[in-house]
Amino acid sequence: MLWKNDHGFFLADMLLSLAAFLMASAVLLPLAIVVMGKTADVRTEGDAGSILFDELMYLKVAGSASGRDWITQNGNQYEVTVTKDENESAWEVCVHYESDQQHKKKCSSTE
DSSP, rough: OOOOBBBBOHHEEEEEEHHHHHHHHHHHHHHHHHHHHHHHHHHHHHHHHHHHEEEEEEEHEEEEEEEOOOEETTTTEEEEEEOOSSSSSSSEEEEEEEEEEEEEEEEEEOO
16 A cells, blocks of 8 residues: 555655755855855854954054953954064054964054
């Protein structure tokens, strides 16, 4: 009775649909995981850029470093280093962070 109903082959249609669903999920699920990981990396890099901008603006306004060495934002830790070139009046601000299991940094200097 399960092999055939009044309107056609029910079991064969169900197995074909199940196979198509499994093949589609085998391709789309790993792609979704990769996209979610990339989204988190982009968010981390954006936060690092925002912290870098904030520190540079503080240097411009206050004329000295903010004194914040470690900043935690959205569950990630960022190390901020501020150095001053002795020969010039320029400051260099670097934000060190970890993204995608790699240590990265963003640096910029004031002019």
